[in-house]
Amino acid sequence: MANGSRMAAWEFFGSELKRRRENAGLTQVELGARVFVSGGYIGQFEQAIRKPQLDVAQRIDEVLQTDGFFERLWKRLISDKRYADYFAKAAELERLATKICEFAPALVPGLLQTAGYARAVTLAMNAFATDEYINDKVSGRLERQHILKDATRPVYWVVLHENVLRIPVGGPAVMAEQLERVAAMARERTVLVQVLPYAAGAYALMTGDLRLMEFDDAPPTAYTEAVYSGNLLDDPAVVKRAYAAYDLLRAAALSPEASLALIESAAEDFRRCASTT
Structure with a gap:
């Protein structure tokens, strides 16, 4: 299922939920109370902003007496995955965040990747996958970037390890395009970017992706990622x-101005290399 049709299917899920709720004479608050979520969550389900858990879909079927309709539709949609199991929940929360702070130790974050860079990364990690699989993964990653184009886009702050600027993912031309993209988004103030340089010493030894997300109506969360695994953390002490x-990383990183200059310099080096090959 293509990403556009997948989103349309979730919108269908929401429109059907609204139609059948109204036919049952229930408000969002009343249905929410019966399935043990807030009325606001029901509204987000109906607008395809948030996806319900399976047990919620099952309880909706029970309350609205829809003979398993929403459970069956949920299973069909959720089994058609754009993201790895360990990242799916983080991707969902990403759409709801009002602020995202990210540390990237080796790769450009997905929200900033170009199609060429995303494809190179996906191919490197899936050497025997079909073209269809690769294209679907790349499309899913690029689709995530729509949150940065919305009027209500989150505040987005990224610390890139200098490794990100030096590892030639996809070759010089791909890297030049990718770093130019990051620089352009920084200049447009879509994202605030800092670079953690090798000269930062011990701080530059930090490993593991870290993402912090804040929300209007929920406590902040932290997401960490390693090889084929991820952890979504919501324990207040751990998140703190x-x-x-992350504050220490920001303090050790270059200023936004110096970071932009280093990114543009690295992009020029890759562009020069690409033109001579």
Whole structure:
């Protein structure tokens, strides 16, 4: 299923939920109370902003007496995945965040990747996959970037390890385009970017992706990622420590102005290399 049709299917899920709720004479608040979520969540389900858990879909079927309709539709949609299991929940929360702070130790974050860079990364990690699989993964990653184009886009702050600027993912031309894209988004103030240089010493030894997300109506969360695994953390004490670690990284990183200059310099080096090959 293509990404556009997948989103349309979730919108169909929401429109059917609204239609059948109204036919049952229930408000969003009343239905929410019966399925043990807030009325606001029901509204987000109906607008395809948030996806319900399976047990919620099952309870909706029970309350609205829809003979398993929403459970069956949920299973069909959720089994058609754009993201790895360990990242799916983080991707969903990403759409709801009002602020995202990210540390990238080796790769340009997905929200900033060009199609060429995303394809190179996906191919490197899936050497025997079909073209259809690769294209679907790349499309899913690029679709995530729509949150940065919305009027209500989140505040987005990224710390890139200098490794990100030096590892030639996809070759010189792909890297030049990618770094130019990051620089352009920084200049447009879509994202605030800092670079953690090798000269930062021990701070430059930090490993593991870290993402912090804040929301209007929920406590902040932290997401960490390693090889084929991820952890979504919501324990207040753990999240507090993650924020403290991120603050130290920001303090050790170059200023936004110096970071932009370094990114543009690296892009020029790759562009020059690409033109001579």
